[in-house]
Structure formats: C-alpha cells, structure tokens
Amino acid sequence: MKLAYYPGCSLKGTSFEYEVSLLKILEAMGIEVKEIPDWNCCGASAAHSINHNLAIALPARNLAIAEKDGFESVLAPCAACSNRLKNADYELKRDDILKKKITNSLEMPYDSEMSINNMLEFLIGVVGKEKIKSMVKKPLAGLKVASYYGCLLVRPPKVMQFDDPENPVTMDELVSLTGAEPVDYSYKTECCGAINSLSKPDVVMALTGKVLYDAKNHGADVVVVACPLCHSNLDVRQKEIERKYEEKIGLPILFITELLGLSFGINPKDLAIDGHMVAADRVLKKIEELSK
Amino acid sequence: MKTVLNEQNRRNFVAQVESMLHDKLSKCYQCGKCSAGCPVNFEMDYTPNQIIKMTELGMEDTVLNSKTIWLCVSCNTCSTRCPKGFEVTGIMDVLREIAERKGITSKTEKEVQMFHEVFLDNVKSHGRIFELELVGKYKLKTKHLFRDMFLAPKMLEKGKLKMHGETISNLNQIAKIFKDFE
Ligand code: SF4
Ligand code: SF4
Numbered sequence A: 001m002k003l004a005y006y007p008g009c010s011l012k013g014t015s016f017e018y019e020v021s022l023l024k025i026l027e028a029m030g031i032e033v034k035e036i037p038d039w040n041c042c043g044a045s046a047a048h049s050i051n052h053n054l055a056i057a058l059p060a061r062n063l064a065i066a067e068k069d070g071f072e073s074v075l076a077p078c079a080a081c082s083n084r085l086k087n088a089d090y091e092l093k094r095d096d097i098l099k100k101k102i103t104n105s106l107e108m109p110y111d112s113e114m115s116i117n118n119m120l121e122f123l124i125g126v127v128g129k130e131k132i133k134s135m136v137k138k139p140l141a142g143l144k145v146a147s148y149y150g151c152l153l154v155r156p157p158k159v160m161q162f163d164d165p166e167n168p169v170t171m172d173e174l175v176s177l178t179g180a181e182p183v184d185y186s187y188k189t190e191c192c193g194a195i196n197s198l199s200k201p202d203v204v205m206a207l208t209g210k211v212l213y214d215a216k217n218h219g220a221d222v223v224v225v226a227c228p229l230c231h232s233n234l235d236v237r238q239k240e241i242e243r244k245y246e247e248k249i250g251l252p253i254l255f256i257t258e259l260l261g262l263s264f265g266i267n268p269k270d271l272a273i274d275g276h277m278v279a280a281d282r283v284l285k286k287i288e289e290l291s292k
Numbered sequence B: 001m002k003t004v005l006n007e008q009n010r011r012n013f014v015a016q017v018e019s020m021l022h023d024k025l026s027k028c029y030q031c032g033k034c035s036a037g038c039p040v041n042f043e044m045d046y047t048p049n050q051i052i053k054m055t056e057l058g059m060e061d062t063v064l065n066s067k068t069i070w071l072c073v074s075c076n077t078c079s080t081r082c083p084k085g086f087e088v089t090g091i092m093d094v095l096r097e098i099a100e101r102k103g104i105t106s107k108t109e110k111e112v113q114m115f116h117e118v119f120l121d122n123v124k125s126h127g128r129i130f131e132l133e134l135v136g137k138y139k140l141k142t143k144h145l146f147r148d149m150f151l152a153p154k155m156l157e158k159g160k161l162k163m164h165g166e167t168i169s170n171l172n173q174i175a176k177i178f179k180d181f182e
Helices: A016-028 A044-050 A052-068 A079-094 A096-106 A119-127 A129-135 A170-177 A201-217 A228-236 A238-245 A256-263 A281-290 B007-021 B033-037 B048-056 B060-064 B077-081 B088-101 B110-126 B131-142 B149-157 B171-181
Strands: A003-005 A073-075 A115-117 A144-147 A222-225 A253-255
Touching: A016 A253, A016 A256, A044 A052, A044 A079, A044 B088, A044 B110, A052 A079, A052 A096, A052 B088, A052 B171, A073 A119, A079 A096, A079 A115, A079 A119, A079 A228, A096 B171, A115 A119, A119 A129, A119 A170, A119 A256, A129 A170, A129 A256, A144 A170, A170 A256, A201 A222, A201 A228, A201 A238, A222 A228, A222 A256, A228 A238, A228 A253, A253 A256, B007 B048, B007 B088, B033 B048, B033 B077, B048 B060, B048 B088, B060 B088, B077 B088, B110 B131, B110 B171
Parallel strands: A003 A073, A073 A115, A144 A222, A222 A253
Antiparallel strands: none
C-alpha cells in the first residue's frame, strides 16, 4: 500500500520531536511513508473559526495532490491536521456544490477514495498490534502512563469515526503493548484550550492544569499524547501552571511514538526526547532501573 | 438586553445561520447539556444554549458581539453530547464567520479574533505557518510584546523555534484559493 505522510506545520517547528520519533519507529518497523509533495497548511482552527470554505479548500489541496499521486492512505500525525483533513473529506462528500467550486479552484479532481488516519489509527489499523508487540525489546513494566486524547482525535464522532468519544481506549492499548501500565483518570478527553494558547493563556492554563493535576493525582509517571497542540500546552506551559497554582507537577509529556520507541529499545536521543521543556530524565532513569 | 421586534429581520438572520449551518435551530429543546459540559463556560457571557435561543429570537447584535463566540475553543464536546444531534460547535463557527464578514471586532476578545486573522495571513504568505513570524506579528498587532517572552530562550535552546520558515513552491495555487474563498 502506498502511504502518504502529511506532517503539517507544527511537526516542522515547535513539535519536531513528534516527527523525529515517528519516523524513527516507522523506520524500525520497516514501514515507508512519503511526504505529500508541496503540501500546504491545513488552516487549522483559524480557518474554520472564521471562514468555512477556506477551511475545506486548504486541506482539500493536500488530499487532491495525494490522490493524484496514487496514494491509498494518508497519515496525519497531528490531531488537528487529521481532524481538518477528515472534515474536508466529509464536507466534500456531502456538499456537491462546494465540491465543484473547490475542485474548479484547485484545477484537480477529488474522489474521496483514500483513508485518512490519525497516528493512533495508523498504528492500530495500518501497522497492527501484532507487529508493534513483536518490536518491544525493552518492556516498560512498572511505568505508569496516563493517555491524554484531548478533543480533536475523537470529536466530532460522526466525522472522526474513531474510538469512543467519551471513553477512548486506543492509546491505552498501545501503552499496554509497551508493557507499561495505563493510568485511569478523569480528564483524558477534556479540552486543553488548544488554539487559544497565545490569545487566552489564563483560560488555557486553567484547563491544562486540571488535566495535569488529575493525571498526577492518579499516580502517573508520565503523560502521553498524539497531538502537538496538546503537547505544547501540557509541556511548554507546565512551569507557568505550577507557578500559578503553587503546586509542583513535574510530569514529562511524551508523544506516543516516543514511548513506543523507548520500548523498542531505541536511544532516547534518537527520539528527540531531550527536545521537551519538561525534562524526562527521571522517567528515563526509572525505565532503566525497571529493566534491570 | 435588547429584544427583537422586527419579524422580517429575525427570519432573515435565522435563515442565514441555518443555511450556513446545514442544521435547524428549532431542533434544540434547551436541555442545557451542551453548556453543562462546555470547558470554557466559566468565562462566557452567554452559555451555548442561550446563544442558540438568542439566535432563534433574532438577537443578532447580542450574539455577534458576545464573548462566547470567541471563547469557544471548538472542542466539540457540546455537539457530541447533544441528545438532538444539533451542531452546537457549528453555530459558533457560523456566528464568528458572520461577525468577521460584517467587520465586527470583538470588544473583549479581540486577541482571539486577531490570532485567527494573523494565522491566515501567514498561510496566505507562505502556504505554511512560520511560527516565529506568526508570533511576532500577533504580538505587534495586540501590543502584548512581552507576554510569553520568558518562554523563548528555552524554546530556542531546545530547537523548538526555527529561525527560517518554509514557503511552498506553488504559492500561486494558495493565492487562488484565497482569492476564490476569502
Ligand atoms: S444539548 Fe442540544 S438540545 Fe440541549 S440545549 Fe444544547 S443544543 Fe439544545
Ligand atoms: S465547542 Fe465551544 S461551545 Fe462547544 S463545548 Fe467546546 S468550547 Fe464549549
């Protein structure tokens, strides 16, 4: 199967760790993906917030290019990108008039025949649990991991068609495959404030703080995510949240691809784990001790 | 609160919203489930179910100038939980878009609005987001020059802030998309 890769802007910038680690684990598993040539920004939340048609047309260009190049499936690891790509595909399927306008503007046809996958969907559906399990060389037994899904992977369910929107389990299943212990806590699908990180930092810190303190109070050593926006809010803003609420958190935030990579025995440096704002040293040390 | 007396204006507004939304306002039976689960309800001036009712009543000025439409983070919790399957998140998008087209600048939440505008300008110029430029322009526009600046040194050290952005080759096609749909 010809697999397209849509990195999106965050993975080329503030969340480069996500790209480094995902390419590393795919390479380890012998899975080849190809970047969509000359891809453009999906418009993220800004486009759908103020211009519906632009929010469909921008992702549609990427989908049309991928389809023209004969790809059968698209991996969009950024939860916001996969959400926008799936949404564009959904709207183009239901709104013939808009579809005509957009394909005319792009001067490319689009037939909606590819499957669009977020990172978890890709790992479970395309790669498969058996394959992942066979790669685990260094089981993370004893490590307590809280999976944070946020909004964009699972909602709205009629468009995302992925997992249970109120109680998703896919990421927890991947955590179990590494040998680590999934932590049950209350805020796994609560919003982190996402897009308003720069424009409403206080609101974002209130929302993100709830997620972090709850995960910590349920005994998590680490939180895993599959979204660069979630990662930024949980990782980059964590110090400020500790200051605001005067209580230490100290929870490293890893991408699910990094956690898998560690269980495959890949060197943390090669997974760019040192790129996070909250140092993961303590967790890495715990993994070393547990594996002894 | 201004109530609406002109039935024709009310109908026009409802028709505009419903056609953009692909959904019917009368579906909502005001149970309040959407508002109960909304993560930012504590900051809003009107709850999501109030926004729906006020739109149905034709209170155009009030909803288009509300804080609520800009505070909504499009988390989709409301639409997912609505027992009637009403597009609650969608109505927030629609009302923001109408406000934007009418040139209404939010008095209290203009930073959120400006962020979306600067973001799209960045996409228009490069086809991709150049984060450093995005943040710089946003700060200039909002005059919050120093907010969040303390994060910059460490982000640079970690390699999170790239000094150069990428521009796509076929920028003409992006220009065309903006020309056709902006
Ligand atoms: S949950 Fe649905 S029916 Fe209930 S108030 Fe909200 S929109 Fe209306
Ligand atoms: S989509 Fe907006 S209105 Fe709905 S629950 Fe989320 S923040 Fe609230």
